[in-house]
Amino acid sequence: MDPNPIGFQKHDHSHCVADAVAEADRTCQKAGLQLTPVRKRALEILLEEHRALGAYDVLARLAEDGFGSQPPVAYRALDFLTKNGFAHKIERLNAFIACAHPGDIHTPAFLICTTCDAVAEAETDPSHSLLNQIADTTGFRISRAVLEAEGTCPNCLANDQAKDPK
Amino acid sequence: MDPNPIGFQKHDHSHCVADAVAEADRTCQKAGLQLTPVRKRALEILLEEHRALGAYDVLARLAEDGFGSQPPVAYRALDFLTKNGFAHKIERLNAFIACAHPGDIHTPAFLICTTCDAVAEAETDPSHSLLNQIADTTGFRISRAVLEAEGTCPNCLANDQAKDPK
DNA sequence: GCCCGTCACGTAATAACATAACACACCAAA
DNA sequence: TTTGGTGTGTTATGTTATTACGTGACGGGC
Ligand SMILES: [Zn+2]
Ligand SMILES: [Zn+2]
Ligand SMILES: [Zn+2]
Ligand SMILES: [Zn+2]
Numbered sequence A, B: 001m002d003p004n005p006i007g008f009q010k011h012d013h014s015h016c017v018a019d020a021v022a023e024a025d026r027t028c029q030k031a032g033l034q035l036t037p038v039r040k041r042a043l044e045i046l047l048e049e050h051r052a053l054g055a056y057d058v059l060a061r062l063a064e065d066g067f068g069s070q071p072p073v074a075y076r077a078l079d080f081l082t083k084n085g086f087a088h089k090i091e092r093l094n095a096f097i098a099c100a101h102p103g104d105i106h107t108p109a110f111l112i113c114t115t116c117d118a119v120a121e122a123e124t125d126p127s128h129s130l131l132n133q134i135a136d137t138t139g140f141r142i143s144r145a146v147l148e149a150e151g152t153c154p155n156c157l158a159n160d161q162a163k164d165p166k
Numbered sequence C: 001g002c003c004c005g006t007c008a009c010g011t012a013a014t015a016a017c018a019t020a021a022c023a024c025a026c027c028a029a030a
Numbered sequence D: 001t002t003t004g005g006t007g008t009g010t011t012a013t014g015t016t017a018t019t020a021c022g023t024g025a026c027g028g029g030c
Helices: A013-031 A037-047 A057-063 A071-083 A128-138 A156-164 B013-031 B036-047 B055-064 B073-082 B130-138 B154-163
Strands: A086-090 A094-097 A109-113 A119-122 A141-152 B087-090 B095-098 B111-115 B117-122 B141-152
Touching: A013 A037, A037 A057, A037 A071, A057 A094, A057 B036, A071 A086, A086 A109, A086 B117, A094 A119, A109 B130, A119 B130, A128 B111, A128 B117, A128 B141, A141 A156, A141 B130, B013 B036, B013 B073, B036 B055, B036 B073, B036 B095, B055 B073, B055 B095, B073 B087, B073 B095, B117 B130, B130 B141, B141 B154
Parallel strands: A109 A141, B111 B141
Antiparallel strands: A086 A094, A109 A119, A141 B141, B087 B095, B111 B117
């Protein structure tokens, strides 16, 4: 199991955490949002993994660092991050992941590997997404979409074939 | 709030419950599946509403009818129904809804009205769904997809306009 | 200075959702 | 008759999420 799969590819990870936090800092400055210590730490915690973390996982790490140890501490931080586009909730997993493309308004699609637990965030073309088609034909006005696919990532697919090459 | 919105349109509902149960009966016959009393009743309960019901809602109704009153009773019945295509779980709501198109293998998309809580099940074209496009370009193999949109249904949209016609 | 609104944070308690583990009944095959 | 599978029921527990309440920090009127 690859501990480091972003979009299922390897990369220099120590940089990307720091970079993402720095960018979040800037974005919050501009938008008048407060990236407070708990919130920043929560974002770091999410960024340290390329998989989804449960709220209680995040909470435990926050508590280790001297922050509050009760559920609302984590839920509030995660709420801030998701509301402002720095993180997403993966509904299928009841878990949270840092946004891979923060800043832009986007409708992400997630690819969840059930073998290695990696989660990749894919961009969708908002103009001809299938949900918009549905919305157009039914007259339903979409405010938020959940697009999540479970399956096997390319890495795990390759591993499977290596072991069992039929 | 319309108590009866299937695909957000009105229809004769007493019939459609009975019909759907009858068809589930036939399907189970053919497939060698046991549509036992709890399972059948759970399906009826879901069919009686065109919205998603929590497992504990279903459980309470089952208990009223003399079935077991502990969570596994509901979860097992719902598990049977979802595994065999008679119902779906709405991940966004942690709740369950009867399948509107049972029988066929399909990748449903759900439209969840946040005003009246109605949930409609839309069919998707499996061949050019956006998730397949993503899968093709990334090499990810999808086994299951979650497609859920939150927003406002046509009925509620009309009501809003009637009240506040800007 | 003080008052007050808002916001973030902390905590306790509880609600809501879900599963593990075990016992018993039933039925059909060996 | 025994055995194995499947379904149901129960107790207990685990996991995820929210409600309710209190405190401190900050900023704008007065
Ligand atoms: Zn990274
Ligand atoms: Zn994988
Ligand atoms: Zn109906
Ligand atoms: Zn509605």
